Amino acid sequence: MMCVAPAVAFATGGATLSTLTGLPYLLCTLIIGIFIFVVAVFGTDLVRKVASVLSVCIIAGLLIVYIPNIIAGAVRCWKRIYDAADFCFDHSWSGIYGS
DSSP, rough: OOOOHHHHHHHHHHHHHHHHHHOOHHHHHHHHHHHHHHHHHHHHHHHHHHHHHHHHHHHHHHHHHHHHHHHHHHHHHHHHHHHHHHHHOGGGGGGOOOO
């Protein structure tokens, strides 16, 4: 069980780096492995600092992605509600639209 977490970190990091840079997957996995090894060797203080910065970056990234999507979804929802209400009521008899 203890080997699963590092394996997932290597594989996910390698795949992501490979997608972003276009480098071969095995090379990117090796780079990620070296990075994780260096971070682990230099002690718990550095690991805590990296983890804190990384968690802040993850939260900021999620907010950057989710807030515009929530706003866009709300706009689409309100547009559908307005279109449905406009379809349900025939305003041609009321003179609102000039006819």
